[in-house]
Amino acid sequence: MSVKLRGNWNYPTTVWAGPGRIAELAAACAAAGIARPLLVTDEGLKDAPMVRRALAALKDSTLFGAVRGNPTSSHVEAGLAAYRAGGHDGVVGFGGGSALDVGKVIAFMSGQTRPLWDFEDIGDWWTRADPQGIAPVVAVPTTAGTGSEVGRAAVILNEETHRKKIIFHPKMMPRIVISDAELSVGLPRAVTAATGMDAFVHCFEALCAPGFHPLADGVALEGMRLIHRYLPRACKDGGDIEARGYMLAAASMGATAFQKGLGGVHAIAHPVGSWFNTHHGLTNAVILPYVMTFNRSAILDKAELISRILDLPVAGFDGLLAWVLEFRRELGIPHTLAEIGVSSDKAELIGREAAIDPSAGGNPIPIDAAKLERIFRAAIEGRLAGVAQ
């Protein structure tokens, strides 16, 4: 029996979930205290009917539709110029993770006097920000993966150093999220699969990250259960609103859970995305089994638990790994990084940069540059044997 997928949630922020709720966008802006929103969206969405309708529904709004995948500081700069030129007082982030991240950073930077990179997620650097200078954000995700709509950080590529930086501030969390499954029905199958696997990896890495955070662990487990159940359905029939609704929820759950930490998959995927411009979710999906295998000895208990929650035919680590490989194959995700255009000529550099990525600290087994390079090379070659630590 299907349930009515509609609800108002108050954590980790205010979420208005349910098909058709984009009709409440103007009310969401009013509730967030935004009178003149800048609508920030992806280049590929800027002419889409849903974006045009959103603009029409918002009085005194203008469109900034120049965000691309793996967004850079120049996207933020251009958006900030549009924000100031239009005299805006808040942002509607509308689209995939890139649009949401850029929208959040535009709102964050709108009242700051220091440069963007002063707010990288290092130590207490976030306290350098003037909290009064952070404008409110309403987030409208159209993909189910990143979970940026419920996140307090954004990933922006520094074009000079070619490194992805995490910009963090607790007040970067959107005030209101509109989680409307109807907005994701047009998402192509491959993007649905890749973004959905990003959400799975968020849940998986969060659960496996060391540390005491049973709240995050519970959210992560239920997120994985929903993805196991509904991602194949969303891929098979893009118009399956029930599957789309659960996937949007699971994506938000992944980002909620990874406040606990991420791990080696994201540590490697960030520099790979920076250097090879690969899709973030797809990169994670390819890398997952190699990092899982590396971490095997440290995650036996957690793998057992996940395998039981997912009700897999074979319990334990081996059953879980076999399922991940089969699930990826069914979703059309390649087994090697080579198949998505990644080569080993930067392997040493990828290893070094992965080691200093903030995600690396959440890996259940401490990892250094040499180990990360080894995992990266295995993922290029499609070699699981000999990866275990």
Ligand SMILES: [Fe+2]
């Ligand atoms: Fe991710």
